[in-house]
Amino acid sequence: MAKRQYSFYPGCSSQKGASSSNYLISVQTMCEELDIQLNEIPDWNCCSASIGYAGGGELPRLTLSARNIALSEQHNPGQDIVATCAACWLSTREAQERLHEDQSLLAEANSALAEAGLKLKGDTPIKHMAEVLIEDIGYEAIGAKVKKPLEGIKIAGYVGCQTNRPFGISGESFENPKYLDKLVETLGGDSIPGYEKKVQCCGGALAFSEPEKSQEMVKGIIEAAYDHGADMIVTPCPVCQMNVEVYQDQINATYGTKFKMPVVYYSTLMAVAYGRSAKDAALNAQIIPAKQLEALAAK
Amino acid sequence: MSTNQAMVEKYRNNFLKEVEANVEEGEWVKMCMQCGVCSGSCPLGKFWDHPPQEIFMMIRAGKRDEVLTSSSMWMCTSCYNCIVRCPRELPITHIMHGLAHYAKRLGLVPQNQPTAKFAQLFWDNLMKKGRVNELKLGMALYFMNGFGEGVKVAMKNQKLGMNMMKTGRMNPMEILGGHAVKDLGGFHKVMKKAQELEDARIAKHGA
Incomplete structure (x- = not known):
């Protein structure tokens, strides 16, 4: 099997000593076996999950994800973003779609990102690891490794x-x-x-x-x-x-x-x-x- | 004049217009056809004073105070059941988040609404270092209703905390700083700018 590469967004809860650090360990093992290479998005930040809405208004929330996607586009160009956390995946993909539909929001997100020299194109597919397994790898290849x-x-x-x-x-x-x-x-x-x-x-x-x-x-x-x-x-x-x-x-x-x-x-x-x-x-x-x-x- | 009073003046008797102009995805509210599928699909439906369908009708009926001071929107678990089932494809989850955020901005959230408090703690936590510090968030949660209550909650969750630590899923050292983005200066600049732009956008609709 050819080695597949993805731009990886692990998320806060998967960090060392955090509540789903065990998830990350088993994912890394699984990916070794399936010949999947995960290239972590350098210096990613929190997506604010689905509970960020009280403190964060629309643009600040979307900008969090925009920064991650922009970093991915810059450092892991051409690679689909994959998240293992459901909330990370949802927030990132939602932000991407929202910014894609609303050009004025996209322009504003980009002027915020410009403060750190970043720019969002916003055309990277954003996947959950389950999608990678089922749509990209497939049950047959998954089963063959058992x-x-x-x-x-x-x-x-x-x-x-x-x-x-x-x-x-x-x-x-x-x-x-x-x-x-x-x-x-x-x-x-x-x-x-x-x-x-x-x-x-x-x-x-x-x-x-x-x-x-x-x-x-x-x-x-x-x-x-x-x-x-x-x-x-x-x-x-x-x-x-x-x-x-x-x-x-x-x-x-x-x-x-x-x-x-x-x-x-x-x-x-x-x-x-x-x-x-x-x-x-x-x-x-x-x-x-x-x-x-x-x-x-x-x- | 408070922001809340200014908005009352500006949108006098037209709460629907106010929602459309100021609430994230608020322009969808008028599309609701009152079928009630959202209310029946909500996992915490029985705890809402006014389930989503009712909230939509109340907005149209101009029940401004009743809607914005309600604890209802804060019962949303973001399960997205209502979104995928709505025959008119209203982004109901987002509208509820939008209403909750708007109520918070106007200072109308019921006192001690636990999810409103926790959600704000979560945001403040992630904005500090760019990543969530679970330990500090947990501590802040325990003590969000004062010290006495906090000790009680912490005691109740002591075994849980020990279990998390023993299995390497909670790190007491996080209290000393913990995970952070490296370009913290850049992160803060980006978020400051985003907030300024957000404020400017709000000011356009405001009084």
């Missing part, structure tokens, strides 16, 4: 919101996207295509400001996975991963449940299925250990 099929592991594909809406993955529906299920099957695991909470919101940033409301939704997401006999949940989004994994103790205390459901990334599954170590899959960063994956990685 050394340790995830046999007998039942996995609920939790797509969540922002990897799915408003842009989504080509050929998938907003109401019932199937790519995580297909990916699980491709890796030799058992998928749960009828998992009814696959696109249920986890609360996003409101997990912090409205924890009770968010945890009520997370409870439903985990409960449905148990009802289908899932061993673990897989997700493509760092906010989904965190919200569904780390509050299980608190949910158990509130609702008297006994949840202990591991929540992993697609890249975690792929790293293990590709025969890499527990460390390369960042399994040591699970707050709720994914024991079946640990056992498989140790084999």
